[in-house]
Amino acid sequence: MANNLYIASLEPASGKSVIALGVMELLSRRLDRVGYFRPVVPSTDPVDSRLALMDGRYELAGEPEERYAFTVDEVERLLAQGRTDELFKGVLEAYRALADKAPFVLCDGTDYTGVSTALEFEFNAKLANHLGAPVLAIVNGRSRTAHDVVEATHVARESLTAEGCTLLATVVNRVDPDDLDTIQEAADAVSHDDPIWVVPEVPTLSMPTVREVATGIGAKVLLGDTDAAMDRVASKITIAAMTLPHVLDRLVDGAIVLTPGDRADVLLGVIGSRMATTFPNVAAVVLTGGYQPEDSLVRLLDGFSSIPCPVLSVDDDTYGTATDVNAVPAVLRPRQTRKIATALDTFEAHVDIDVLANRIEVTRSTVVTPLMFEFDIIERARQDRRHIVLPESSDDRILRAAEILQRRGVATLTLLGNPKVVETRAATLGVDLTGIDVIDPATSPLRKVFADRYAELRAHKGATPDLAFEMLLDVSYFGTMMVLLGHADGMVSGAAHTTQHTVRPSLEVVRTKPGVAIVSSVFFMLLPDRVLVYGDCAINPNPDASQLADIAISSAETAAAFGVYPRIAMLSYSTGESGQGTDVKAVREATELVRQRRPDLQVEGPMQYDAAVDVGVGEKKLPGSQVAGNATVFIFPDLNTGNNTYKAVQRSAGAVAVGPVLQGLNKPVNDLSRGCTIPDIVNTVAITAIQAQQEAAAAARTQQEQGAGV
Template structure:
């Protein structure tokens, strides 16, 4: 991903040039633009891109998550259609957005390496580079593969800012300081005015005018306008360096009519001449989708400036590269897998407001068929209060109408415990028990509860009725922790208080398989307060033995321990404490030595870092049942339903 360090960098010159340079070397490369220009700028509509306007609206509406999922979905379609071996993603340059934060989010979502696009190579440019990369977290330290210097000798305006488009009366271009402070430069692309020469029709669109004479495709790159001339009635935009003869594109101010000779195009505007000048000063260095001539020119110009060795390095797959599963990619994968599963999920807390809202969204998006327990009229009244619609994709179960259908079967299942018919009827008044019986009969595919019920209330009936899977020695739990750059799996944080070494090994194996099911590369860290052989004591012995058992039972899994948490996640700490470990510094699955530790850690991380935590997801059950936190948000419930639907497809 090409990441700009400033506004209006003309980044398309670098991205187009890099793609062409790679293609010239025989590499199947393609350019992906996560975002495109708004209609009032260049009428650019790429089917793989989200418009700037839509992006701004979604972020303002608090829908950043949905925006990033859309970008990932677009990228997957782009890859499928282009079948490119190397993709160059072009970072966004836009004053209306937090540019660095959004670029970092997109970079993480696409699991991209970083090439930084700088406007210079001096110490000042290096400082700006560092500020930009702060938004990228660990990726800004470990995933930067090179730097591009772009337009360092571009003209500057009266404020010392580089002006790539319609650059003013100008004189000589002022070069950036030649003292190079930036390392690993893969290209130093100078300014060329023709790369940023805009067409008459682009100018007309931007100022709200129209081309009334001449060639709408005529290009201009410099404003010729004397602010001291109070009688000036038009603005001249030249296509060549200014001469005594007027040429290029002329914009007629409000109220001025008539034709001009010796010009390539005439634009009429409803603005006065002063407002035209101010508007043109804000015109960004962007490329219209239909301006193929300028795109080809920019690519042809920039491609030769790329270093051959750098191009070769960018073309190769790094076998040692640690793949990341970003929150956006994870959420998208959840919804895609759940839609493909077509499962019915029981929701015993059917009239609980958050559950009703989640059910509406789940049904509308096709994630699953939610089955709401309760009186239909009451549930619909809650939906109306919450401002949501429960459409055809939602099903309802009235417990009073169906309860007696399950009495005999429940008595049969619990006969060894001496359960009577009267006791069974009383148990079935609990909707979780009723839902569990429907699950046992395969009338639903999974069950989600806990928005109101405690974990014990949710889990006890399935443990009594559904039991564990044939290949599982226990039931455990994991949380999916949606960190900014990577989704982690934490286990066990909800079920087993003091696991034995054999229990811990089973939890590690279950959690690794869960990670793999959901597309996360499982690198399992057996976490405790000591790394390797540096510590002694019974707690360390338990984790050491658990690691041995897990490796012996599943040699195909990447498991290591004992590891301290910092050694598990930080490459620099791992290099000191666990050199040679294939897990340390890049763990994705974390197995805690006890419920006390796991529960404290997951809540501390979730609340202190203000991140989404999905779970607990139960592992080892014969059929999928999942618990919710009583503080769960609507999105938490939606994704838990999706997880449950996916689990229902697994043996």
């Protein structure tokens, strides 16, 4: 089963609480405990009504304060200060903390009550993507014709798709019951794979109770304060400014009667009407102007066995009170059993519960946003800390990144260099390296151990212990031997050294995994709205067809290991069968080799970049392709093309390029670009730590299999 769903209204007053309640009821019948999460709530004092409703009805995962991230005021302040990233990170952190405690989390989006309405749709779409949740879209069908509804649902689908969201279904809510069948037929006629359900307006659900009215207008309850009477729905306002006979003619069931507090005749007449079977049952009387009933009238009323409806009092005049009553919203609350039952009956009568449950089961968002990617790799690295060596302590970026990594508990770190020099430079930068070891290869007793082992491994190339002892002064060789001999789980270098300098020692002694013909690399390209994988942009100048196939398969496995669903585009200067030539032929052959070796992978090629990344272009050039327009893994035909493309995208599109991440080695060793930033270093160390976790897990599985005689 998928593990989350995001409910997003496309406009205000869509009745989203009814739909959220219906979905929660469905989930609670199938799961022991469900998480309910609101990214933004109007306030925490009083408690958000939707949170109170769900908490009062269901056994929810987590504590109440874990079920929301921010208040509307906090969101508006962060947006005004340009701290959007901090806002989204805060929501993601709060959501993940709750998700750890529940098999499924229903995310209930914002209600157009504070955040700028013009920005709110985009805000919810981005949140859904960052949380990796498919979207149940709610469209307001009130006062709309069938044509209007079709247009609104089309806009909803197109807008969400344009934002990269995965649409689960659409609910058109609050439709006029007389138009229900017509609108459902029109919706069915344009429905795609994702269904459209039409739910009618139920007047009582949009009407406040007497208690809500009393609270909303700040009224004092003088008489008739019983739970049943206060929880009755108030359907209409009747202003009693005429004589009593005319007032009685205008009474309707559920009316709130407003009258000046000195109109004893109206008060007695309305209460008397409630005791007669020949008149409608009003919901309450509100006395305005701050006037209280005379003592004699109070004694008379006290003599009744019971007061048939609440009598309220306010200081404001009748006109102002009428305005205030009209502004009181209807809110579903835990104790409103009738309204809750009505809401659930309406939802289940017009939404196919079995179809919805099945779609929740199978529909998953494949979107991986940069925020999700970075958050996930940091969290995964922290769960099982690995030991990473950073050889380039002379680079200030490495020292600053090391402090961040240490503070966040991403990995256990060792820096290579002269400890006094490193400490002095760190002090100058204001960097705290507490808890980080610094080893000087020149004086370390490990140098001799590493040199002897290196000489043994490279004897066939003429290496001697004395030569190896000198080579081990090189931090790249020293760090690589630390990884090889288990003194560290992985290495990250390249901020101050060339790729060749970083990778050569690994190719000499770490070598490739069994079954891997070639060491290659990928960059994780963190674009504003997605994460793409580029390979190979750093290692292999001119791979042949077989090597390209190996690179594609390795890149797909790396992508999947870090949460990016692999759809492989084998890139060339032509698409499909449109081009000829040696280079195109090699890409075509490589594509076929991938299909033969890994028939489970989605791969297409040869393909131009625009056809791989743009849905419209992809449909024109390769109609029906699962990869065209939706590629996530891009395999370049040669190093020249790949290296230039990744740098062009990095600089022109403002993408963060994480890598190059090396793939195919027996131990995790990763290169950095010499133009890398501090976040690049942090992310690459986290990736290296995860690779080390995976290596350890694979080794443990192998040991178990051998022990079991498999």
